[in-house]
Amino acid sequence: MIKQGLLEFWAFGLKQAWACLFGGYLLALMLVSQYWYPFTTLHRYDFLFLAALAFQGLLLALKLESPREALVILVFHLVATVMELFKTMDGINAWAYPGQAALKLGNVPLFAGFMYSAVGSYIARVWRLFDFRFSHYPRRRWTLLLALLAYLNFFGHHYFWDLRWLLLGAVAALFWRVDIYFKVKTEHRRMPLLLGWLLVALFIWFAENIATYCKVWLYPNQVDGWQMVGIGKLGAWYLLMMLSFVLVSLIHRPQAPAKVKAALLSRLCGRFLPAGHRRP
Numbered sequence: 001m002i003k004q005g006l007l008e009f010w011a012f013g014l015k016q017a018w019a020c021l022f023g024g025y026l027l028a029l030m031l032v033s034q035y036w037y038p039f040t041t042l043h044r045y046d047f048l049f050l051a052a053l054a055f056q057g058l059l060l061a062l063k064l065e066s067p068r069e070a071l072v073i074l075v076f077h078l079v080a081t082v083m084e085l086f087k088t089m090d091g092i093n094a095w096a097y098p099g100q101a102a103l104k105l106g107n108v109p110l111f112a113g114f115m116y117s118a119v120g121s122y123i124a125r126v127w128r129l130f131d132f133r134f135s136h137y138p139r140r141r142w143t144l145l146l147a148l149l150a151y152l153n154f155f156g157h158h159y160f161w162d163l164r165w166l167l168l169g170a171v172a173a174l175f176w177r178v179d180i181y182f183k184v185k186t187e188h189r190r191m192p193l194l195l196g197w198l199l200v201a202l203f204i205w206f207a208e209n210i211a212t213y214c215k216v217w218l219y220p221n222q223v224d225g226w227q228m229v230g231i232g233k234l235g236a237w238y239l240l241m242m243l244s245f246v247l248v249s250l251i252h253r254p255q256a257p258a259k260v261k262a263a264l265l266s267r268l269c270g271r272f273l274p275a276g277h278r279r280p
Contacts, residue, residue: 012184019126021064023118025055027210034214045101045109048216052114059121068251069124073117075247080116083154084108092158095219115211119204119240123248130182133257134193138174140249146170147246150239164235171242181257188257197245201237205229208237 017024029051033044056073059065065073087094088107101109126132146167153163172194180196181188209229212222221227 008184015129015184016126019122019129021125022055022059022121023207026052026114026118027207030211030214030216043100043102045097045099045111046103049101049103049109049111049114052111052117056114056117065121065125069121072124072248072251073120076117076120076244077113079151081105081108081110081113083151084112086155093220094158095217096223097217098215098223112217115216116240116244119244120248122200123244124252127248127252130184131188132252132254133181133188134254135179135181135256136177137254137256138178142174143246143249146174147243150243153239154236164239167239168235171239175242197238197241201234201241204237204241205231205234208233 026048029048033047037044037047039047056065056070060067060070085106085108086092088096097107097109097112099109101111103110149163149170150167153167157164175193178193179190180193181190183189212218212229213226215226218226219229
């Protein structure tokens with residue numbers, strides 16, 4: 001029994017690593033290029049952008065990502081770039097990119113959007129690899145509305161109230177009944193979706209610390225010397241996780257587990273079939 005559990009845990013880790021392929025590749029590039037960068041005529045950010053673009057093309061060519069998943073990743077890139085342009089403009093300066101780049105918009109190197117795309121790539125791949133199923137998943141229109149409000153708050157809190165905690169409460173209220181079912185080997189395991197998002201948001205927070213340590217971008221309090229990103233940033237990453245999940249749900253429709261479908265079918269049959277046609 002213990003051996004079987006360890007084997008399943010090992011398989012879980014391997015699948016997670018495979019799902020993180022794009023994000024892991026970007027982090028590796030950041031670390032290596034921080035300590036060894038041999039190209040004198042190519043800015044580091046431009047190299048990172050071209051390397052990320054080539055890797056994305058390779059994933060498509062090898063059919064490790066579908067065209068529909070690539071489309072969602074492109075949407076991530078565009079949505080993230082708009083937010084980056086706002087966050088780095090004069091007067092906001094939420095963070096900054098300290099290096100030079102020829103391929104950039106405003107103060108934002110084009111590479112920046114790929115860091116968010118990595119999150120979208122991970123969710124799309126892990127959804128497929130673990131054959132996700134959900135119980136009590138809310139209606140799409142409510143999830144889309146909540147995702148839109150979270151996105152708008154990333155801009156609006158610089159001018160109005162920061163509704164982050166109110167939005168986190170709304171996320172908890174909308175998704176508190178949702179369980180995610182994931183298949184490691186043969187059978188589906190269950191976890192509260194809110195807990196799953198927290199674990200991934202925590203992982204992104206760790207990755208953010210690595211990226212800022214490599215000086216890919218810097219927060220104002222890191223300009224004179226690196227220090228860890230505050231744990232309070234976890235709330236923003238949690239909302240981003242919810243937003244990312246909702247976007248990916250547009251191509252991977254949330255489905256109920258087989259036993260939930262069977263229960264619903266049984267209830268429908270019991271409600272609409274004549275008594276003589278019902279199962280005893």
